[in-house]
Amino acid sequence: MLPPELLRVRRRSGRINLQLARDEALSLAKTLILVYEEHIGLTRGELREALGSCEELGFDYKLVRGLSVVLEERCDFLSRASVDPVKARKAVFEEAGGRVVATEEERNRVLSTVAFRLGVSVHELDRSLYADLDDEQELAEFFVIEPTDLLKGYNLASTVTLLAHAGHVELTYRGRDEGLVENGEKLGSCDVSASGSLSKMVVEWKPTNLIAYKAVNLESLLDRILSHSWWRLTAQVWFPSKAKKPYVFEATHEDAGEVMGSLPIVERRVADVPIVPEPLPGIRGEIVDVAEEALRLGVTEAEVMRRLEGRGLVDIGGVLISRGKLDEVEEALRDARDMRLGALIAVLRRVGARNPVSLLEAMGYSIDWAPDRKQSVVYRLRKKAV
Amino acid sequence: MIVLTYDGGNVVASGGRIPYGKHDPDSGTYVAPAFRYREILEDLDRRNLEYRDDVYQGLTCPALSSSIELRDYQVKSLEAWRKSGTRGVVVLPTGAGKTVIALKGIQELRVSALVVVPTLVLVDQWKRRLEDEFGVKVGVVGGGSRQVRALTVATYDSASINAAKMGNLFKLVVFDEVHHLPAVSYRQIGLMYTAPHRLGLTATLSKKDGSRASLRDIVGDVVYEMNVDELAGVHLSDYTVETVHLSLSADEQQEYDRGYGQYRAFLSRRGIRFRSARDYQRFVMRTGRDPEARRALLARNRAMDIALNSSTKIDYLKELILTNPEDKALVFTRHNKLVYRISREMLIPSITHQTPKEERTDILRGFRSGRYRRIVTSRVLDEGVDVPDASLAVILSGSGSSRQFIQRLGRVLRKREGKQARLVELVSRGTAETYQSRRRKRG
Numbered sequence: 001m002l003p004p005e006l007l008r009v010r011r012r013s014g015r016i017n018l019q020l021a022r023d024e025a026l027s028l029a030k031t032l033i034l035v036y037e038e039h040i041g042l043t044r045g046e047l048r049e050a051l052g053s054c055e056e057l058g059f060d061y062k063l064v065r066g067l068s069v070v071l072e073e074r075c076d077f078l079s080r081a082s083v084d085p086v087k088a089r090k091a092v093f094e095e096a097g098g099r100v101v102a103t104e105e106e107r108n109r110v111l112s113t114v115a116f117r118l119g120v121s122v123h124e125l126d127r128s129l130y131a132d133l134d135d136e137q138e139l140a141e142f143f144v145i146e147p148t149d150l151l152k153g154y155n156l157a158s159t160v161t162l163l164a165h166a167g168h169v170e171l172t173y174r175g176r177d178e179g180l181v182e183n184g185e186k187l188g189s190c191d192v193s194a195s196g197s198l199s200k201m202v203v204e205w206k207p208t209n210l211i212a213y214k215a216v217n218l219e220s221l222l223d224r225i226l227s228h229s230w231w232r233l234t235a236q237v238w239f240p241s242k243a244k245k246p247y248v249f250e251a252t253h254e255d256a257g258e259v260m261g262s263l264p265i266v267e268r269r270v271a272d273v274p275i276v277p278e279p280l281p282g283i284r285g286e287i288v289d290v291a292e293e294a295l296r297l298g299v300t301e302a303e304v305m306r307r308l309e310g311r312g313l314v315d316i317g318g319v320l321i322s323r324g325k326l327d328e329v330e331e332a333l334r335d336a337r338d339m340r341l342g343a344l345i346a347v348l349r350r351v352g353a354r355n356p357v358s359l360l361e362a363m364g365y366s367i368d369w370a371p372d373r374k375q376s377v378v379y380r381l382r383k384k385a386v
Numbered sequence: 387m388i389v390l391t392y393d394g395g396n397v398v399a400s401g402g403r404i405p406y407g408k409h410d411p412d413s414g415t416y417v418a419p420a421f422r423y424r425e426i427l428e429d430l431d432r433r434n435l436e437y438r439d440d441v442y443q444g445l446t447c448p449a450l451s452s453s454i455e456l457r458d459y460q461v462k463s464l465e466a467w468r469k470s471g472t473r474g475v476v477v478l479p480t481g482a483g484k485t486v487i488a489l490k491g492i493q494e495l496r497v498s499a500l501v502v503v504p505t506l507v508l509v510d511q512w513k514r515r516l517e518d519e520f521g522v523k524v525g526v527v528g529g530g531s532r533q534v535r536a537l538t539v540a541t542y543d544s545a546s547i548n549a550a551k552m553g554n555l556f557k558l559v560v561f562d563e564v565h566h567l568p569a570v571s572y573r574q575i576g577l578m579y580t581a582p583h584r585l586g587l588t589a590t591l592s593k594k595d596g597s598r599a600s601l602r603d604i605v606g607d608v609v610y611e612m613n614v615d616e617l618a619g620v621h622l623s624d625y626t627v628e629t630v631h632l633s634l635s636a637d638e639q640q641e642y643d644r645g646y647g648q649y650r651a652f653l654s655r656r657g658i659r660f661r662s663a664r665d666y667q668r669f670v671m672r673t674g675r676d677p678e679a680r681r682a683l684l685a686r687n688r689a690m691d692i693a694l695n696s697s698t699k700i701d702y703l704k705e706l707i708l709t710n711p712e713d714k715a716l717v718f719t720r721h722n723k724l725v726y727r728i729s730r731e732m733l734i735p736s737i738t739h740q741t742p743k744e745e746r747t748d749i750l751r752g753f754r755s756g757r758y759r760r761i762v763t764s765r766v767l768d769e770g771v772d773v774p775d776a777s778l779a780v781i782l783s784g785s786g787s788s789r790q791f792i793q794r795l796g797r798v799l800r801k802r803e804g805k806q807a808r809l810v811e812l813v814s815r816g817t818a819e820t821y822q823s824r825r826r827k828r829g
Contacts, residue, residue, distance in 0.1 A: 056681055086745055096733035098759045100711050102704035110733055130726055
């Protein structure tokens, strides 16, 4: 997925078109790949400076940055710290103390004293000083791809980003595809109908702030449809997200199928190392509001989802919940006599929901907001397929 | 009988009209914005109407005792605030003791009070200060905490997000660094809280940008104002401001001329002239769709980078510190990149927005105790943070904002016996930075 501000779109007469990267961008793709290759062993800051220069090659800067985002996913950056940077700084600054360090000799004297104390070389200490900064990380590995693949990956990422702002997607394709339907169901309510050799899938979800979370599932959906020889996609897109009306976006196997594709999977060496489950600070309970957790932990929604893999939680659309708890919640809601929000919040809190409103919305309930929030009437929109 | 209640940022009256109230035909009530609460009560009292007031739902403030003794100008500012009906803005330079004025005001009114501040660091500072002064527990709303007490400190962000829920819990709101309040997202704090008593504090409030007018309704007029020069020597340290013009190195000058020349040539070719900040904004927006404009902007930025971060400035800084080794110095820059360069080269502790909280606290503590004699920073220490006493401020680079300049100057003005504060501003000669320097000192 790309940052939305890097999308290149044109809007006209209620339609929105993506400016995809085509052959004329091949030379730029080659240059960027070369820049990344040449910066292996250098810092992210140095790489950024070089990429900044590429913005002056005459291409749209959004294209340059968008392609860089795709390439960045194929990079491994490592910290160059030999000692904890915060400790290194404290030791060095205290050693320098009240002295004025104005010459290289004086600086080396201070660094040598501290390096000896910490058991590292002066060079290692110097490199560690600000190694915790993003710009100081070293590009350790870059997984090269072909320029044509880069353009395809960029086009796919652009389409995913735009569709993440949709609320209604219609997909027509030849034949039947259960895998595709599974992908659709992960996005929202999904209806499939067949007419002759054609199938039509309509997926709907409420426009959401969980753009990154939607993008993960959209990527799988697009990846799957790209394997079909004939397809047509129509979507209603709110882009930018504050747009007052939706725009119509269309893509077909003819215009997009050829220039879009998933990138070859990166086979990172670390994959050979047994993966130790990360400690999950704070992700507790059987009901997890993905956006809220992401905000609290300072990570992306996709990262929260990744961390919760294997816990047996069911994704009901932005909220993950255990089967047992889901039954409990459904029973509690079924038994509720008072369908006003205030009463339902109390009911849901009792079964352990920390964010009852998100839970209600994820379960397919709608809220008719009243001036007094507690008096808002809650009603069931649809039976949520779980 | 008229019954007044609070509902999500509004005062709702049933049973009769209220001033500023719009009739809601569905409920038959009158709804007025919360900040009019005080005027509504005054109007009902004046008209001798019978009413029940269920608006306020806050806590009772315990008795507060304090040992604060105000200086003469602080007494005057508090009197002025009282005279204007406990509403209004006090403008005093950094280091002149605005906090104690607010503490005295809270103590005198003895009502539930919310202090709104721009950063989490300031939340900690105010909480500590209120607890130390009054010996009571203080609530905090912001940074993951949501505990409301009779005395509560909140960030602008949290006070704004929770305005609908907290708007009727306080009788006094103190807006620290009140110049932030007119911003679109924060203005609703002023509108959605019912607090009849309001105090705004700031070191700088422009007379030109309309912020005074926009604060009039929601906080009040400026009731007391003194500038640095009026307090220097008596309550603040004597100070000098020196502007040192430095030439770029030959290579830097060549590079600067090339970049800035490219930018100027583009403007002249297209007949673009900047008559206001808005014109410049339009130009920046244009760079999103016009590649040539973008190249010109990038060339300008490269040139300004050279002017702001020139190597001759760093050489001068080294000399300055060598000749004043005993001075406690704060070095300010515009960009973090320069902060880290100086920190690395001269082994000076640095503070930026990326500095972990514990490290920042340790550096400020070390500076206070004398363990460190210098700190290099970008913009995070410009306002609010309680920076220990320093006597030398060096501005390596900054914006054209006079507010930033005054705040940076304020960092060295805390009074100490025999102290002569110095602010040294380094400007690259013959570059657009000279214009920025003039602009920030124009005030």
